Amino acid sequence: MISFEGRVLLMSGAAGGIGLATARVFAHAGASLALGDLDERRLEEACATLDLPADRLLLATHDVTDPESSRKLVKQAQEKFGGVDVVVPNAGLYPTDPFADMSAASWSRTLAVNLDGVFHLCQAALPALRPDASMVLVASMAAHYGSPTHAHYAAAKGGVLSLARSLAKELAPVRVNAISPGLIDTPMVRPLMQARGPELLNATPLRRLGTPEEVANCIAFLASPLASYVTGATLHANGGLYIA
C-alpha cells in the first residue's frame, strides 16, 4: 500500500532491532537508505540481509552525541541521493540505574544519546530536506507511563515528545510526529523482561511483546502520504499497556 519509491530515509541506530526492521520496511517500499550506527560492523552485517543494490544504500559510522557526525552523515546522504525525505532519529540507550545511585555521568550519557542526539540529527538534516519531508521521532511509553530505575531515559523521551510537538509547529510544512513504543522484542528490553516479564505481560491487554516490525510499520505510516494531515501527533504502539 505504501510506496517510498524515489524517497530517501535517513536513520540513526539502524543496526538495532527497531532500526533494522524500519530499514527493511522502507527498503521493501522502494526507498533508498542512509543509515548510521555507532557500531558499523553490526550495521554492515545487519544490512547485508536487506539485499539492496549499492546505489540505494549508504552505511556510516555515526555517533548521535557528536553534532559533526550527524552533519557528515547528512552530507554523505545528500551527495549520494540528492536529499532526504524522511528522518528517523532512532538511536537509543536504556541503562538501568536506581535513582538514588544514578551517577551524573549516566544521567548525562543517557540524555546525550536519547535527547541531544535527536536534536543534532534533526537540525543537521534541515538543509537536505526535500518537499513533503517528514520526521518521525522515536520516543517511548516510558515518557508517558514513568519507568522506575530508568528515570534518565524516561526524562529524555519526554523531551523527545515535546521536541516533536514544537518542531511540528516550527518546521511546517515538514510534518513531525512521534512514536511511543511499549515493550518491543529487541535486545534493549531483555533485562527488563528478565526482571519483570510476567507482571508486565499480564498488564498488557494484547498479552505479548510487540515486534520491531510492528513499530516499523507505524513509522512508515507516519512518514507516508497516508498520514499527510498528521503532524505533532504521538502514535502509541504498546499492546494497550498504556492507554492515553
Ligand SMILES: NC(=O)c1ccc[n+]([C@@H]2O[C@H](COP(=O)([O-])OP(=O)(O)OC[C@H]3O[C@@H](n4cnc5c(N)ncnc54)[C@H](O)[C@@H]3O)[C@@H](O)[C@H]2O)c1
Ligand atoms: N525495544 C523497546 O521496547 C523500545 C521501547 C520504546 C522505545 N524504544 C526506542 O526505540 C529505539 C530503538 O531501540 P531498539 O529497541 O531497536 O534498541 P537496540 O538496542 O536494538 O538499538 C539501538 C541502536 O542504537 C545504537 N546506538 C546507541 N548509542 C548510539 C550512538 N551514540 N550513536 C549512534 N547509534 C547509537 C546502538 O548501537 C543500537 O544499534 C530507541 O530510541 C529506543 O529508546 C524501544
